[in-house]
Amino acid sequence: MILIVDFGSQTAHLIGRRLRQIGSQTTYSTPEDAIKDIKKHKPNGIIFSGGPSSVYDTDAPTISKDIFKLGIPILGICYGWQLMAHLLGAKIKNTSKEYGPEDITLNAAAKTSQIFKNFPKKTFSVIVSHGDTVMTLPKGFTSLGETKTATYSAVENVKDNLYAIQFHPEAYHTSYGLDILRNFAKICNETLDPLSLDPKRIIQQIKETVGDQKVICAVSGGVDSTVAAFLIAKAIGKNLIPVYVESGLMRQGTKDYVKKIFGQLVRVNPVIIDAQKRFIKELKGITDSEQKRKTIGRLYVEIFQEVAKEHKDAKFLGQGTIYSDVIESKGSKHASHIKSHHNVGGLPKDMHLLLLEPLRDFYKDEVREIGREAGLPEDVIMQQPFPGPGYAVRIIGEVTPERLEKEKQADMIVVEEIKRAGLYEKLFQCFSIMTGAYSTAVKGDARVFAEVIAIRAYESVDIMTSQWADIPYTVLQKISARIVNEVPDISRVVYDITTKPPATMEWE
Numbered sequence: 001m002i003l004i005v006d007f008g009s010q011t012a013h014l015i016g017r018r019l020r021q022i023g024s025q026t027t028y029s030t031p032e033d034a035i036k037d038i039k040k041h042k043p044n045g046i047i048f049s050g051g052p053s054s055v056y057d058t059d060a061p062t063i064s065k066d067i068f069k070l071g072i073p074i075l076g077i078c079y080g081w082q083l084m085a086h087l088l089g090a091k092i093k094n095t096s097k098e099y100g101p102e103d104i105t106l107n108a109a110a111k112t113s114q115i116f117k118n119f120p121k122k123t124f125s126v127i128v129s130h131g132d133t134v135m136t137l138p139k140g141f142t143s144l145g146e147t148k149t150a151t152y153s154a155v156e157n158v159k160d161n162l163y164a165i166q167f168h169p170e171a172y173h174t175s176y177g178l179d180i181l182r183n184f185a186k187i188c189n190e191t192l193d194p195l196s197l198d199p200k201r202i203i204q205q206i207k208e209t210v211g212d213q214k215v216i217c218a219v220s221g222g223v224d225s226t227v228a229a230f231l232i233a234k235a236i237g238k239n240l241i242p243v244y245v246e247s248g249l250m251r252q253g254t255k256d257y258v259k260k261i262f263g264q265l266v267r268v269n270p271v272i273i274d275a276q277k278r279f280i281k282e283l284k285g286i287t288d289s290e291q292k293r294k295t296i297g298r299l300y301v302e303i304f305q306e307v308a309k310e311h312k313d314a315k316f317l318g319q320g321t322i323y324s325d326v327i328e329s330k331g332s333k334h335a336s337h338i339k340s341h342h343n344v345g346g347l348p349k350d351m352h353l354l355l356l357e358p359l360r361d362f363y364k365d366e367v368r369e370i371g372r373e374a375g376l377p378e379d380v381i382m383q384q385p386f387p388g389p390g391y392a393v394r395i396i397g398e399v400t401p402e403r404l405e406k407e408k409q410a411d412m413i414v415v416e417e418i419k420r421a422g423l424y425e426k427l428f429q430c431f432s433i434m435t436g437a438y439s440t441a442v443k444g445d446a447r448v449f450a451e452v453i454a455i456r457a458y459e460s461v462d463i464m465t466s467q468w469a470d471i472p473y474t475v476l477q478k479i480s481a482r483i484v485n486e487v488p489d490i491s492r493v494v495y496d497i498t499t500k501p502p503a504t505m506e507w508e
């Protein structure tokens, strides 16, 4: 196993992702708990992630120097390298902020370095993101390569098993990033054994864990909970009780599609709770987005508890938790706050249900692959993500039945036209927003003052960042024309061309 010490980098989760891709086991720790966790997990290697701080900041995260005496190979990345250098007596300087691709050129010493073993090129492009630079080499270190702005961009101290790079090997656009991590894993003598995506293995594990007990499982129609419940159903059949709460806030047709998947494909009829009126009633008058999220989360939990009471014989709670949720909810003291994304994540402990999370070890694309192998239809597994609070966070201001209906119609048009243009699977998400802004339009012969709808469509690899999509004008034109003609009382349609950061993907 390789232990990643998270110093608050937005891409720390990608380090684990990349290591798992090459077949290494990983675990995360915080700078404060690292020594304790190393004793517990006995990792073969340690990675210091990047982070937003400068080593000279008063509250900069740091780590005990004892870690260098353990003899375990350490790879420092960006801030991880700056901190390593600082703790070992080197000088760090605050330089201008560099972000984006840079060329690194390896020197003669890199030819014999295990980190750059079998590298096909001397100069290659890497992603950098730093405001500080290491100015002097700590004792015992050798420089292996430099970029225009950082003399010590790749270094090693073989005797003490320390390696470091000023760039991000985990970033998708760093060339040979995976090779660097693989070489480091080899230095650590880590056994590389890629995770199996065979659904039969997961189904067998569920059978062994659950035996002839019952499992109750909240399904939302989204990819993760559908794949999880589907595998559980394949393992235990009618002992699964899938529960779908129809809040009225989910994508159109979700209820029927949940019924179809479970009823037809695995012959387990889901329990459908029609709670639309209850949700609309509780949302009345609420305009603040966090209050909406809290109200919806609370209602889901209450309703789910009511259903669970009727199924007292259930011993397990099945959930579609995936690996990125595990990392996000563990959180990092030093990374910025990440929203809670689970509608029934906050179930009270006194429900006495054991958690069953068959997808806990897998990333989204792996979950899709498992679902595909297990026989779920392509349109189910390739669905775009949809927020737990649903359309409520895409209606700025109060969620009234009328505005909800308009949002659903407009969103359906967006998705239909994007699919028709063959763009749906290329986008991370695309949707409409009831903006709460009003403008004038002339409909028939009358001037009306009606709501403005915005369209958001973007690409993203890591969720942390996104780029608005360059949708052809003809497609935007079609979407706009259909919305103003088919959805009542909409005055105009605008296209959101803002990247994340600074704008988040959702408007609320």
Ligand code: XMP
Binding pocket: 293, 339, 340, 341, 342, 385, 386, 387, 388, 389, 393, 429, 463, 500, 503, 504, 505, 506, 507, 508
């Ligand atoms: P933001 O708006 O933070 O969204 O850039 C990032 C991703 O998270 C989804 N999202 C949510 N999902 N509950 C969820 O289950 C939420 O409250 C929530 N808010 C945002 C969003 O759709 C995007 O995929």
